[in-house]
Amino acid sequence: MKHLYRTASLGVALALFTALTPALADGTAGGASFVNKGLVGVGRIPAGQRDKFGETFGSGSGMAMDPAGWTHDVTGYKGSLWLLPDRGYNVAGTADYRPRLNTIGIEFAPVAPGAAPAAGQEQTGVKATLADTMLLTDDKGVNATGLDPLSDVRAASGDMPMLPAATNGKLALDNEAIVRLPDGSMFISDEYGPNIYRFSAEGRLLSATQPPAALVPMRKGTPNFSSDNPGAGAAEPDPKDPETGRQNNQGLEGMALTPDGKFLIAVLQSATRQDGGDSPSTRQNTRALVYDASDPAHLKLAHEYVVPLPVFTDAKGKTKVAAQSEIVALSDTAFLMLARDSGNGQGVKGDTSFYRRINIVDLAGATDIAGAFDTADKPLAPKGVLAPSVTPARLAPFIDINDSAELGRFGLHNGAPNDHDNLSEKWEAMSVVSVLDPKLPDDYFLFVGNDNDFLTQDGFQVGASYKADDGANVDTMFLVYQVTLPGLGRK
Template sequence: MTMYRLVLGALALSATVVGSPLATSYSDGVVNTTTCGSYSYSYDSMVGYGFLAGNAVDNYGDTIGFGSSITLERPSVKVTTLADGSKNVSAIVYNLPDRGWNTEGTTNFEPRIYKFEIAFQPKSGGSFKPNLQWRLVDTLILTDPYGNPLTGYDCDTKLRFPNMPHIPAATFENNGWYDFGGQNISVRVCFDAETLNVIDGSIENGFWISDEYGPYLYRFNSRGMMVEAIRPPEAFIPYRNGTESFSADSPRIDTGVDDDITPSDPDSGRSNNQGFEGGTLSPDGKYIYALLQSATVQDGGLKKYTNSYSRMVKYDISTPGESELVGEWVVKLPTFYNPDSSAKKNPRTAAQSEIYALSESQFFVIARDSGKGHGQSDGTESLYRHIDVFDITNATDIHSIDEYNVATGAVAPGGVLVDGITSATLCPFLDVNVNSQLNKFGGGLHNGGEQNWELLNEKWEGMVLIPADGKSGSDDKYYVIITSDDDFMTQQGFVNFGKNTYRDSAGYNLDNQALVFEITLPSSLKPFKDFPAGS
């Protein structure tokens, strides 16, 4: 494993706001439309771009990585229409990092969420300056039910808390930050957070986070303490040699211990680092949905050309502490042709990175390829990076069919869907990679081409909607903000509450990027009806 340079005595860096609003607005027509079932969607224009510097730090002095998920504090939304017809939009959002800097192995990063104030004036481009501003307000460290912090370390054991299933955990010596020789052993919940959803539109009601290691779903109160855990059916749980094994085969940096696991891949359940990458609450807040990033191992999950049949679960969470599985569906993810792969290894799966419930049947999903973009060695041009739509209206609900939900239960062995199961309907929609839209911002944002700061990052994993009217979406117009996960890749990184620094060996400085699109939803879909913004 590559060892990174560790430097004691870090200097403080400021998490400054980047960008300023633009002055005017104009429309340049509709980019794309699509129909999914009886519903029509319109991608009107890309209207915003902004970023937070990759070396910005949070309230605890650690490097910020804000793109794994984003959720909206709905009462905070304010939309003002100016005399020239342009709008000012402001809101409070909460952003989620995953397990910390992990390009060279896992660390004892303490999972947290960030509170940001954002502001933008929707534009169609025409200026060098970004128009989406970010200001860090606060950082909330997450804890287990006893108040102990969590860890980004790979899992090697389990913990048990009252009224919860046993939970994946990790053991380590001392504080986990390379001070060898001590005798103190800690056991913490291991956490690779991927989705964040505030309950009933406000952080005051607590929030849900989905995790890749389990894959589990966790509810936290407004202070960041874990109060509930959901373990999915056994078909989702990773097993090795007949025993559950939550390791993602992600060795730890600088521990001096060889913690690779054998075999590296599970025999069944979620694939390594392919857990609940997508998670969303229903518009009425009564249900939570979680979607695996790609297929389980037994459903072809170990190969990118057989792992398109993912699974989504639905839990009734209307009564706190009494969650109940009430739905499960197969979602066939989009595929694309990669000319760098042989014919027999095509088409490839565009794994999903986030979902957003528009109703109880239709969802947005971010689906993308991998290894392409800023800081990546495989190239700069992404071949598939979309916000698509999927519909489960006609899909087969398999949550009560035991044979599909036992430890080795398969719905698509070898990547072939079994007879009798209908997967969700997938409808391509918003192509993030359209350079004619990207080029309007930042002096020339782009997909493909030169490896520079204006090149899109590889991973786009956060998604949130804001109604353009600042309330419930009466005109069917919405802004979609997506955020990138930069993997904390910087040459001026801070860890261990600002005490130590690191430099990513790839040599790149990646910013936390965000894009804004204006869309039109079908008039019958009102995702803000139950909990309007600005109220």
């Protein structure tokens, strides 16, 4: 079957991606072109799956493939990945859900790019099996919690900065992205801080990194890490939104280690409050923090850049900003970034998504703002208007997750009917692994996973059963693309 590859390149003249977002015309970055060969596999984990603690398995907010165990033979590929859920089922407020990490066994039989799967096998190319679940604890070995931290703060001590704490005294985590290191330890980013945490291979907190002060949520002049999702019986924060710092539920959503292992890149989901993050239409200018990771216990901010999030027009003709949900580092100056709209897809009332795309972000040529706008009283984009002295990163479109033709080959769609085969709302996890073909040394499988918000009709968490509203029963899903990423494997 004839298949038109999608190619995105970096490094030539700027063009307009939309009226508000700078993008790149066809060209190269260091002579390299990035190619999307298309969707080659789909798989599901049932919505009612329970983990080893007997609780609903649920969401994929962050993902990390295990490249060391990835193998290929005549039957296909085998390996494993780590899937990070966020703070648990929290439609009616947060609960004392124990943060955890799931290990997933993968068997993958891809179709050729552009080919159609066999009838009845459209969504069975990825066989994902829950292999293990590990709880995450604080530095004292006490279980962490998904509860909203409201106004509680654990004071800084030693090398540990101040940390969000729930009313029960536990470390409050809303996990969003994961990076596994060769020794098994891991970096995990969160919404509440928004912080970067380093855990041991056994899940115990080792160290924490607080972002620049401009990102720390402040209410009435005091750090306050609430996301305005109080637990049962708890009062809402006052005021509901931070006055400066990260907006509620818009923390360090994307994080990735560069291929050479030297830098850790973390991206805020959307602009800080003082930079236009107080409105869905002006929250475009978010920040990428680039840390020197040579000493994992003590990350050092090396660079900071403005990343202009993509914009789209919604059903009412209004211009909205697509917040970012995950990144994959291609180098210390380029990364893939998944951005999406909200409120549309299986499990929610809206059926048709207007924006779910993976773009390539190029930091080369962008202004390094580290130290220049790192306090809350120095906004870089008041009311969303970027300071003229700052050159933002550039974007190039790469993969349209909503592509009807691609989805159709696998029995999926975007939009009505809002059924089991309509893509769910939140796609928030990405990771790459080699295709292991010596003839295609720069080809990778890009795994993309959803956060299903633990929506099931057979739910159980924190000692209680539940049923999601409106009969929602949303599987955890994987979409796998074959892509060419030149230079990614060379360190």
